[in-house]
Amino acid sequence: MPSRSGTRRKASRRAILKSALAGIATLAAPPVLGQAKAHVIVIGGGFAGATCARRLKAADGTIAVTLVEPNARFTACPFSNAVIAGLRPIEAQYFGYDGVKQAGVDIAGQIVVAIEAEARQVHFADGARLDYQRLVLAPGIDIRFDALPGYDQTAAEIMPHAWKAGAQTLLLRRQLEAMADGGVVVLSAPANPFRCPPGPYERASLIAYYLKTKKPRSKLILLDAKDTFSKQRLFEAAWKTLYPGLIEWVPLSGGGRVIEIDAKTRTLVTEFGSHLADVANVIPPQRAGAVAIAAGVADQTGWCPIDPHTFESKLVPNIHVIGDAAIAGAMPKSAFAANAQAKVCADMIASLIRGEDPREVKLINTCYSLVAPDYGISVAGVYAPRDGLLTEIKEAGGVSPLEAPAAQREAEATYAQAWFQTITREVFG
Numbered sequence: 001m002p003s004r005s006g007t008r009r010k011a012s013r014r015a016i017l018k019s020a021l022a023g024i025a026t027l028a029a030p031p032v033l034g035q036a037k038a039h040v041i042v043i044g045g046g047f048a049g050a051t052c053a054r055r056l057k058a059a060d061g062t063i064a065v066t067l068v069e070p071n072a073r074f075t076a077c078p079f080s081n082a083v084i085a086g087l088r089p090i091e092a093q094y095f096g097y098d099g100v101k102q103a104g105v106d107i108a109g110q111i112v113v114a115i116e117a118e119a120r121q122v123h124f125a126d127g128a129r130l131d132y133q134r135l136v137l138a139p140g141i142d143i144r145f146d147a148l149p150g151y152d153q154t155a156a157e158i159m160p161h162a163w164k165a166g167a168q169t170l171l172l173r174r175q176l177e178a179m180a181d182g183g184v185v186v187l188s189a190p191a192n193p194f195r196c197p198p199g200p201y202e203r204a205s206l207i208a209y210y211l212k213t214k215k216p217r218s219k220l221i222l223l224d225a226k227d228t229f230s231k232q233r234l235f236e237a238a239w240k241t242l243y244p245g246l247i248e249w250v251p252l253s254g255g256g257r258v259i260e261i262d263a264k265t266r267t268l269v270t271e272f273g274s275h276l277a278d279v280a281n282v283i284p285p286q287r288a289g290a291v292a293i294a295a296g297v298a299d300q301t302g303w304c305p306i307d308p309h310t311f312e313s314k315l316v317p318n319i320h321v322i323g324d325a326a327i328a329g330a331m332p333k334s335a336f337a338a339n340a341q342a343k344v345c346a347d348m349i350a351s352l353i354r355g356e357d358p359r360e361v362k363l364i365n366t367c368y369s370l371v372a373p374d375y376g377i378s379v380a381g382v383y384a385p386r387d388g389l390l391t392e393i394k395e396a397g398g399v400s401p402l403e404a405p406a407a408q409r410e411a412e413a414t415y416a417q418a419w420f421q422t423i424t425r426e427v428f429g
């Protein structure tokens with residue numbers, strides 16, 4: 001049973017939200033410290049933001065938590081490469097927010113357009129405002145449409161990036177289906193850092209699986225702005241066995257960096273020449289979601305430096321940044337990492353609100369990749385704050401063995417599925 005004051009607090013929060021959602025500019029009263037009442041706003045209902053909002057309520061039920069997310073339905077990127085390869089329906093990627101609501105989080109179906117850090121206030125697209133004591137930014141990535149000449153939003157409708165799951169995923173899927181047998185698929189991968197370091201190589205693998213089984217005279221060229229990539233030896237060994245002669249990886253030193261795009265002719269231009277594609281998947285450079293830039297928490301790299309203990313911005317106080325938008329040192333930009341960071345950040349915010357000192361933390365990441373439906377590989381790492389960054393603890397992680405029986409690869413493909421079910425149930429269920 002909630003206390004009388006607890007009920008009143010809930011009612012007043014609802015009133016604030018209701019008027020915010022109704023588009024009425026609202027100035028909420030600042031939280032009164034000492035009465036155990038604080039308001040935390042979390043922007044972005046993805047793996048990082050939805051986890052953080054739920055964990056805050058679990059850590060301290062007296063904290064009022066508002067999750068701001070414009071979409072009623074989240075579309076997950078992990079396993080979206082399997083959608084592109086025709087191995088899974090897009091519906092399997094959709095998740096709603098009922099579970100988050102039931103956990104006691106208020107949901108504002110809004111988009112945040114501005115943040116006034118000094119006033120501790122967020123501004124919604126419809127003109128409404130909401131006060132916070134602490135703010136968590138978890139907006140994920142935005143594509144840098146200014147970074148690759150010729151690649152703008154119109155070009156992305158012809159040569160999809162499919163690096164935000166949804167319409168772009170389906171567009172690439174349809175293009176592969178429409179391509180004639182014997183066609184050339186060209187995929188381009190960006191320089192570090194970017195969302196999901198093994199993602200382009202998993203995508204190349206699963207597209208190769210589709211081509212091998214449905215359009216065997218076709219070919220895939222993977223143009224890369226790097227000379228090395230995540231789980232490289234494992235991917236290359238698997239490609240040799242599963243897709244001999246089908247995938248051509250062109251590294252940076254071999255002229256793999258794409259410097260220009262001509263969408264009209266579906267051409268990717270590199271320093272060494274041009275590649276004409278029947279289907280082109282351009283994965284361009286990225287940066288933190290626009291709201292992080294607007295809040296002033298991103299530096300010149302386009303990403304957000306944070307204190308590795310609390311995830312508080314190094315640039316703006318009382319704002320924390322988690323997930324892909326953050327510069328998390330050696331931690332990769334993954335859903336697993338976003339979820340781990342969100343839990344630590346939520347616990348730290350609850351401690352800070354109670355006036356306690358931050359604790360020592362360790363964070364884990366594991367990234368599974370499918371090379372074929374029954375062939376999985378993984379990399380795992382453990383991270384801790386050191387010298388102002390999250391650094392990898394040596395000898396604590398590892399990758400799948402290079403030599404392994406088929407049964408082990410099959411088991412890892414099953415673990416990948418189980419991981420996705422577990423994380424999505426925990427975050428959205």
Ligand SMILES: Cc1cc2nc3c(=O)[nH]c(=O)nc-3n(C[C@H](O)[C@H](O)[C@H](O)COP(=O)(O)OP(=O)(O)OC[C@H]3O[C@@H](n4cnc5c(N)ncnc54)[C@H](O)[C@@H]3O)c2cc1C
Nearest residue numbers: 044046047048077078112139140196323324333334335336
């Ligand atoms: C093809 C592909 C495969 C992947 N596979 C894996 C995998 O196997 N394992 C793994 O761990 N990771 C994987 N990833 C990476 C993973 O998807 C991301 O690292 C993860 O989604 C990051 O979580 P996030 O919460 O930071 O961002 P997101 O999950 O993108 O969530 C950001 C949310 O913020 C919202 N938002 C943005 N701006 C605003 C605003 N102004 N106001 C309100 N809301 C806003 C967005 O609508 C969105 O819902 C993959 C990625 C890709 C592209």
